[in-house]
Amino acid sequence: MGRQSTLQHPRRYAPLQEGPISYRVSGLEAEYDGGVMRIFATLQLGKGEGVVNEVWQVGSSVVNGVPAKHAFAPENLAASGTLDLIRGESSAGGGVDSTLKKKNIHGVLNAVSWGILLPIGAIIARYLKTFKSADPAWFYLHVSCQIIGYGVGVAGWATGLNLGSKSKGIVYSTHRNIGITLFSLGTLQLFALLLRPKKDHKYRLYWNIYHHAVGYTVIILGIVNVFEGLQILSPENKWKEAYIIVIAILGGIALLLEAVTWIVRKSDKSSKLYDASNGVSG
Ligand code: HEM
Ligand code: HEM
CATH class of the missing domain: 1.20.120.1770 (Four Helix Bundle (Hemerythrin (Met), subunit A))
Structure with missing residues (x-):
């Protein structure tokens, strides 16, 4: 999930590396149950930040404990949308269409x-x-x-x-x-x-x-x-x-x-x- 700024693909598909989260979050928690991991966090919004971007992705393999590159089919590339937290509306793939x-x-x-x-x-x-x-x-x-x-x-x-x-x-x-x-x-x-x-x-x-x-x-x-x-x-x-x-x-x-x-x-x-x-x- 990201702030309301333009959605961009990462510049390079290098393996993911552990690092600090770029957004202000608190209450980080995770649970692992039946092969599914869920991560919870509270995102702190700045003034006027009522709309956030969201991206999601599916992938089938994990290499050395790190998710590997996902597929590049049109559906994979269209996996983004915006979430309006104030109006409670979501819209698929903002600029993707x-x-x-x-x-x-x-x-x-x-x-x-x-x-x-x-x-x-x-x-x-x-x-x-x-x-x-x-x-x-x-x-x-x-x-x-x-x-x-x-x-x-x-x-x-x-x-x-x-x-x-x-x-x-x-x-x-x-x-x-x-x-x-x-x-x-x-x-x-x-x-x-x-x-x-x-x-x-x-x-x-x-x-x-x-x-x-x-x-x-x-x-x-x-x-x-x-x-x-x-x-x-x-x-x-x-x-x-x-x-x-x-x-x-x-x-x-x-x-x-x-x-x-x-x-x-x-x-x-x-x-x-x-x-x-x-x-x-x-
Ligand atoms: C991107 C643009 C162009 C492409 C892809 C292209 C492609 C070709 C090809 C493949 C031939 C050979 C046909 C054969 O087997 O006899 C040909 C012949 C010819 N083209 Fe073009 N052409 C282009 C633009 C032009 C322009 C702007 C002129 C204007 C002067 C021109 C004048 C001719 C002439 C006079 C011939 C006959 C040559 C001969 O066998 O005596 N072409 N062209
Ligand atoms: C022969 C004619 C074509 C030329 C000269 C051409 C040229 C280009 C160029 C220069 C790029 C930019 C690549 C980059 O910077 O990474 C590109 C990207 C692309 N082209 Fe073409 N193209 C042609 C035909 C087609 C056709 C027929 C299709 C689809 C049916 C197509 C679909 C795409 C797509 C999907 C991209 C990727 C855009 C992206 O980076 O997300 N192209 N093309």
């Missing part, structure tokens, strides 16, 4: 941008480019899709950093590191807009290699991080399933277009060869 809402917003923004829009943009670039009738539409579609995806993605990324800075002591390093890498590579990729040499410039080949390599890395890491995020938040299974279905559909479309564009390119090539053998340049 709004934190969960923020996490959901973070998840949706990131899943839609890094996890769906950027892969769609790459599909547009890779496959529409093959069809002459789609030139230059594919280019504008690709650029718009990626700029929107990047914009929403950076907003989502920022909400992640904000969430991370509020929950001190809990660090999801893999998710965080992939997130920061994604932001850096995505930003680098947008420089494509400024650095792109003309189509027939001798450095264009290098630009293409850089843009493809960074682009596919962003897409793969983006999808991986969506799964990492789903693992951390562990919402209802249907969300993970829904995302898997979306990715499977995009993968299916990509495979199909891979085959179609391969055939188109092959027939283009053979018609060019035919033209060349007739002395007509293709």
